[in-house]
Amino acid sequence: MAVVALALPAAAAASVHSVASPAQTAAAGAVGPTGATPDQVRQALNATNLGVTGAGFTVGVLSDSFDYLGGAAADEADGALPPASQVSVLKDLPNPNNPAGTDEGRAMMQIVHDVAPGAGLDFYTAFVSQQDFAAGILALANAGCRVICDDVSYFAEPFYQTGVVGNAIQTVEQEGVIYLTSAGNRDAVGYQAAWNPIQTATVGSTVLHDTQDFGNGSPTQTVIIGGNRMEPRVPFVVQWNQPYGAVTSNLEVVVFLNNVVVATVTGNGRDPSILFTLPQGNTYAIAVQNLSGPRSRPHQRGCRQQF
Template sequence: MRTRLLTGLVTASLLAACSTSPQVQTPAPEASAPTVDVPTDATVPQPTAPAGDVNALLLAKTSKLSSALSAVAAAGSTVQGLGAATAATADGGDVRLGSRRLLNAAAGRVTVDALPTGTPEDLLASLQGLGLTAGSTYAGLVSGVLPVSALTAAAALPELRSMRLAVATTNQLHGQAFQVPSQGLTISQGDVAQRSDIARQKYRVSGAGVTVGALSDSYNCAKKPLTTAPDDIRNGDLPKGGVQVIEEIDAESCQAGASDEGRGMLQIIHDVAPAAKLSFATAFSGQAGFANNILRLADAGADVIVDDVSYFAEPYFQDGVVAQAVDRVARQGVSYFSSAGNQARQSYEGAYRPSGQTFNGCELNDFNAGSSVDTLQSITIAPGADVLIFLQWDQPFASVSRAGRGSASDVDLLLFDDKGKLLVTDERTGQFPVSADDNVDGDPVEAVQYINYTKAPIKVNLAMTLCSGPEPKVLKWIDYGSGANVEYDTKSPTSFGHHNAVGGAGVGAARFYRTPAFGQTPPLLEAFSSAGGIPILYDLNGRRLATPEQRQQPRFTAPDGANTTFFGQLTFGDGTPIDGDAFPNFFGTSAAAPHAAGVAALMLDGVTQYGGASRPADIYRALGATAVDMKTTGFDADSGAGLIQADKAIERIISTTP
């Protein structure tokens, strides 16, 4: 069957981010995106034997390293990755483009998440002995940056249970007025779209006395940016007193080049709450490092924290280490905002159905719920595009806690060509079609990537196999690439992990000029904005909940597509300026989340001046209760409560009894 390719930015590298550029200047209705036509076979292809020595090694399941890390360790080389590519939608709206990599070795190093056989501290010490930097532990997980040359030695450590790539993305798609501090060379148009300009004037609030912390890739590492951090401070686009940097991205990645997306977020916050103090910490040192830096920002005085990062292996059905850190600081009184993600509904989920057919000694899943059997799910990849698919199933993660249960089943994820032949692994060019990790007592996650380097669409076939253990009741994958024409597509939710944390607020995106302040009523949700609705099935000890917990995330929507001095894109795909000025425009839920965080700073300033409630739950409730409905009346899983209105939220919060 054919599917909508909902568009937006996905960056799927360890240490690099890319952007999404709109292709038309005038607003257009959200429409079904294009499908990509390829020839279809009259008969359903059948999986055939593995191709290549590397595939045979991976399918043997003899290494503690994930399949991708095993391929790199065996070859002693790194991935080249994918250059920029574009694919326009039917309405001429957004495009998906950029470099998507399951693996990106910066200066011969990779960011990893590892599970210990004993204590996390013992494994951390052993990995540090092999050259691990930026290392940390949280719950049952060890993270850090490891030399590629040390992978083989790491695999031999008795302290190691398993190790995988820590694959992360930022969710960027590439009278007299009340006097406040200088707001620099440019001001985000989202300030008007969410009415925070009105809020500052009406309530004389500016974020004074409030500290906002941001987590992203980097702060001041970008190569030859339009402006640097010192420029931004000098020009007034960041506070005169500068930004407190708790931790910058690791030195090797900084030298290799990072995007400074965190600085772009901080500019937005400064536009909205110009008197607030700002702080920054990288989230790109693995999940444990991310979680610990959330705590460090709170310990350094942050009243509000915002991030725009997703780790693809964060649990779908359980609160992982990052979500636990979010909940911890929320209990301390810190309001936490996170980009909901840019995957729209690019997700499949369904029960495991035995097919009676095997591959590599494992039984293939049957995708067809009817009487016939279909063990392959076809997906089309456009020229220059890719699929990057992370699969999880409804079993607990060992990494969630030190003594929690792990996966009871071992499931593999594989990609075949249009004839049913297993695609060849090539770590040099980023082709990872085999994911055959040993999941039992570990984490229930597998990942594959395949890039179309040709000039014509290609069709690949995805297969899931059960190698041991009970049959999963839910198999769910999310595509962080741009697969089209997904067979058996279920268009399921994609906002997960800490974006779904009970103590935080996931934030969807609406382009600033598609809001009431710019003549669009009701406001329109960005087509790429991730949908919520993934249930929590397990507690932190890996015990299945009697009743699945459904959380109302994303909580609300905020503007994106607005100006910064250096971050984003200057023009549409046809070269037309986006908004007629000389400043880049920042798209994605990565831009929406800091807009909401800035409003929270204004709200806390208002509570200090006028009284009211200031707990995170009160902040979220006020923002949601005063939001402008978008898709439906009240809450919906795509836009949450709707587009936030800063002035109305402040009015609500200062009238709320503490």
């Protein structure tokens, strides 16, 4: 199960937002290199004359884990989180788990508490599966959360249709819940086009058939993966506009390094999605060919990459 969660690591967030942080001794107008303190956040909010504290509201948070690493009780005791009576964990990440939890959810809740110190906080892990992620959204809404936020996305979430998570979000929004989700930092880091096939093309000694023309008759797209990344391998997703569970075309991704095939990944014949990873620090040429079925519009998207 491939998951990307974008948020501050729990330790980093705690050092910024914990009431025990030395940064809080800084002058009210000076934000240190570790970020704003809770008092500075509240001062900025008070300057807008909003006069709100979050009292009477409950905010739901979905992330990897809440207390996988321990320390939640200390946060509740020292004020980094509300008292335990105002914090409810509907479901935490099982321990042990692969990947392990980093308690980003608790870090998010510390930030919410800085902004809205009077609000109650509920948590539900989003790291079990897409289906359980969706169940968590509904559970938080049913528990009374008026605002729900997450920092999780699944690479296999559909690009061309609404998936189970999107359906759950739409359901709670129709009930009046405000839902906030991380958009990520990917923006235009990808490729989308109508299927424009080249009948036959040769790359090195490999012959491709019914392969996508990426422009000017080129059967490949160059992808540069820098060498200064946290993860040793970088994930990619290719999707096309056919329904999940009922594809009629079967695409295949062929990856070249110096005109030599280093990876071939074929669709599963059921879903319009191909997920693969590549080692960092190389320049690749990627081809997409249609093995069978009608021609589709592919959406090739690298989740962390540079084209």
